[in-house]
Amino acid sequence: MKKEDTVKLVSAEGFEFVVDKKAAMVSQTIRNMLTSPGSFAETQHGEVTFPEISTPILEKICQYFYWSLQFASGKETEFHIEPEITLELMMAANYLHT
């Protein structure tokens, strides 16, 4: 996979998730960061840090990105969310506009 096609998402604890750019673009917030002209440092390095999002939540969000792409292409499976993380995930999703 070429580096330009991926983006690195960093959690509050410093864990790094490398995901397809296409997948990360599911989030409107990340899309804006990556596509807005110039100024954002994120655009250049292809790396976004989320000091507010913990590792397990960010992992779940990455899973959602891929699930969402699959869903859009017609593979209609269920996306399971454990009740323990619903609130945290909800807030992160709200922030990321997914």
Place this chain on the structure above:
Amino acid sequence: MEKGKGLVDLCIEAATACSENVDIWRRQRRTLERLPFQLANDLFRRLHRRRLLSPSILEIFQFSVNEVDLRGESCVDAEWMVYLSAFRYLHSLNIADCKNVNNFALWHLSGHSSLNELDLSRCSKITDAGIKHLLSIATLEKLCVSETGLTADGVLSLSSFVNLRVLDLGGIPVTDTALSSLQALTQLEHLDLWGSEISNVGAATFEKFPMLSILNIAWTKVTRMPILSIACLNMSNCTIHSIVDGDNTATATLSKLIVTGAAFIDADQVFPILQLGCLKFLDISCSNIGSFNFLVNLRNLEHLNLRYSQITDGLMEQVASAGEKLRYLNLSNTKITSHALSVLVGCVPNLENISLSHTLVDDTSLAYISMTSSLRLVDLSHTRIRGFVYSGRENSDKMLSLSALQNLSNLRSLNLEDTKVMDEALQPLSLLTELECLYLKSDFLTEISLHAIPSLQKLRFLGFRGAVLTDYGLLSYRPPPLLCVFDLRGCWLLSVKAISSFCKKYQQVQVRHAHVNNPFEDEIVSYGSSASSITTKVPLPRPRRVKSSNTSFVDERVKYSTEELLQLENSTGFSCMLKDLDLLPEILRKK
């Protein structure tokens, strides 16, 4: 997300899937406190819809929810109010129709520091004493207390809510004196006084509200149109005399006027005097206006309701002259014929919605209707439409008249209930591929019609009532993919078994039939089927003698004895109302 659901929705769904799930996340207090208002409100709403709310659950939202809507919930009582009043940032509280909210329950709200909007409509246990508890809420800007147990004395005390912008006192016996005490409410923009006891004397007080823009004085004894610079005036069911004096140019600001059921003395003099250049919305249904010359000056009119009015073919010229911007036109229950529509051709380029229900129009009208290509909703129910015209001299050539409708590329909803159409006449309907709602009801229809319209792939609502439909006909029918509601009421041939197997096969379709036990909501029933129901802002046209009820809505038919009903039928103003009783629940709800 373009397709599928967003992650936020999925989370809310997972969180409210069952009470076990709720028990798992409800302990995460700190997270709950951090929830943004919008998320917390969504979560709260969903919990309510899934009936998972209870006083102990309420507690966990006390820092994150700022909008609460518990309309019609009979479980809401003093205990609930204890928790709700602890919501620190509560901005809006709607407990309309909560019949167990009493004066004591309101006591808990006293002194709340952020409450902005409070709706207590139809909480009949609330009286003057209850309102006293609220006086300490200085932040209140919107208060709805219509049809509560409030009296004129209680209204006097409302004058201390100096920040009020919206005040709904509908159905409360407000007197002229009580009204004049409200002069202190200088911020008032919206005042609802339908069914009150105010008269022309009290009407003079309206001038003291500098910000007033919406005024409802339906069902009152006010006989003179108040000359005010307001945007919206409702004087339904009043007796209106001609204007004696005053600055007539003041009404130039009026954009919405509702005088349904009003009895005009000298109607022909009232309207020409008024300056109504800005008027966009005019409802003169059921009124006794006999001359429509004033319409010529209403260049900005978008919504015109002439239901049950005295309009005739000869007077349509005037309607046409105001047709430039018209988007909604209701001519139902009038004496017009197809000729009236020929007058409209070319004069109503923006018309989207036309109702001709219960008129004398016949098939020749379809050709005229089809010339207004902007039409989206056409109601032809209870008319003389047969579906074909004879073109030859000797009645030799039968032409299917409904085929004219294919020119209406924007048509989304078509109502042909209780017309004389038969199976063969419905053939052209298969050309209306954009149609989303189709209403058919006739004893002459058979399953042939049902199978003739498979090309309508965008249908969401299909009414096929009272038709000769067999079990086999139903089971061999494949509903279009988007169909939500399939109305089969009155299809008496269908068996329980056939219907239940159809329901099982197409679970996304809600079937309506006597054999299906889930009672459907009234609001969907009248969706689009009757254009008149769109006038939602109409105040509750209900007689004063009916005591305010404590339930959300009691069928008017239940309230009267048979003798009373018969009496009412004979009295003119009322006969028209009774026919439309079916619409009432919706109007009431949307109010």
